[in-house]
Amino acid sequence: MNKNIDNLYKIAKKEERLIIGLMSGTSMDGLDVALCKFRGSGGETEVEVVAFETVSFEDAIKDEIRKIFAKTTIDFQQLCVLNPWIGNLHGQIVNDCLKKWQILSEKVDLIASHGQTVFHAPKILHKLEKFPNATLQIGDGDHIAVKTGIITFSDFRQKHCAAGGEGAPLAVYGDYLIFSKKGENRILLNMGGIANFTYLAGNLDANEVFATDTGPGNTIIDAYVKKHFGLAYDEDAKIASQGKINQELLKALKRDVFFGKPFPKTTGPELFNLEYLINAQDQSHTTELSHEAILATLCRFSAETIAEAIGFLKRESFSIYGSGGGVHNPLIMNYLRELLPNFIFKKTDELGISGDAKEAVLFATLANEAVAGGETNFGSRKGVPSVSMGKISFPE
DSSP states (O other): OOHHHHHHHHHHHOSEEEEEEEEEOTTOOEEEEEEEEEEOOGGGOEEEEEEEEEEEOOHHHHHHHHTTTTOSSOOHHHHHHHHHHHHHHHHHHHHHHHHHHTOOGGGOOEEEEEEEEEEEEOHHHHOOTTSOOEEEEESOHHHHHHHHTSOEEEOTHHHHHHTTSOSOOOHHHHHHHHHOOTTOOEEEEEESSEEEEEEEOTTOOGGGOEEEEEEESSHHHHHHHHHHHOOSSOGGGTTGGGSOOOHHHHHHHTTSGGGGSOSSOOOOTTTSSHHHHHHHHHHHTOTTOOHHHHHHHHHHHHHHHHHHHHHTTOOSOOEEEEESGGGGOHHHHHHHHHHOTTSEEEEGGGGTSOTTTHHHHHHHHHHHHHHHOOOOOOTTOTTOOOOOOOEEEOOO
């Protein structure tokens, strides 16, 4: 037997596995690194976050990614060279974190790397009849494995697309395995660049799990603040809180056909970007609005589309556990509480895992399931194929 296969077999048989989850979202703020200890798999999965850190990206790194990010026309050479460059960058960040945490790489069983999304193109967006759902994440897993000396799982979203999904949201799988609770209907709401949620039924039936994107979370807000104020984000919604919602602009923002498409569905900054905002302003004759009014309206736009998507479930009560940058935006959170007055809002921190670490932990969970589980049946519904995800890269 090849020694790499033999090593992977031994990892799968272990009672405990130490797995590093890596996540870099569409905001490109940095790389989330979560060192997780796993026991069991499937419905018996137990996870403990041993260490966690978000390593911020310098502007020079973000600038290189932005040259191809969410663009239909790019320099193909830039895409080609970025793939290994990002892989090496992520690998070095892992090495640096392990050194800081005083943990030898030999003690880590696996790395689960989401990669950096550069383009998301489900059929609902590309509208090209003969082509399937598609998505692209870069940060080559082989480079991470060689750089760290650790077996690496990567490129998770391709299997989801191959099995008929849209490549997102993938949080549904880890959400079910880690966060389901008998007797409590839960929504795990993630408000990153794009907002999405997972519904977990209190009867623990995997066939009832439901997940969908709802529309923008912070992506247009962050892009607007960067362009007009030179800031990465509107901290505590200080700027937006000074503005007044413009109803005409809000109506125009919500007019896109995406919001009329059936659930589940996915989207990305390929649609929801500054150009989208400019078009909505032109349609609503609101090009002279103040920055504060525009940001207030964008916050309301995110909140209303999230609330309306949750309303689609037609359930009377949930506990909603939030994560992602949006939970730190008090204006969005206040709007959500107003729009969903019968729901209890909490943070995933109350479930034992930091909301900031959640996405990285969920990809570590996918890798754990790939080696030690894979028997959970999510049924045959659109958007949640019962598949094992992640391509394997050996360090040797």
